[in-house]
Amino acid sequence: MRNEDFARRFRTLMGNRSLTLKDISERTGNAISTIGTWKNGKLPKNRNTRTKVAKALGVSEEYLYEGKIKGEELIFCNEIPVHYEADISDMERAVLNTVRRLIESAKKSDDGLEALSCELLELEKRILPK
Incomplete structure (x- = not known):
């Protein structure tokens, strides 16, 4: 499954937090080549991996995968969820x-x-x- 919004958030979060593919690999226990597929929009397959990816990027799963934020989350201005821009x-x-x-x-x-x-x-x- 490919998801452009997920890919955009993933890349933006990596950039804003100065994280490399290697950093994400070390934090999640996945191969760098796998991280590269996520960066291009392929969603992690299992729930446990999705949780690790969100944690590695410092955001909730809801934000990373759906663009929804919780009140306590800190995001950068260029990470504004898509549904906020509509309003x-x-x-x-x-x-x-x-x-x-x-x-x-x-x-x-x-x-x-x-x-x-x-x-x-x-x-x-x-x-x-x-």
């Missing part, structure tokens, strides 16, 4: 997309903070009343 306004969606772009540009830039500052100033100009 936001156009302005909130624009802000969310800008934040996502900021994160990506800061990752790619030699001076991530300067790029972040410029993008935030542009965002402020667009959304604050004059």
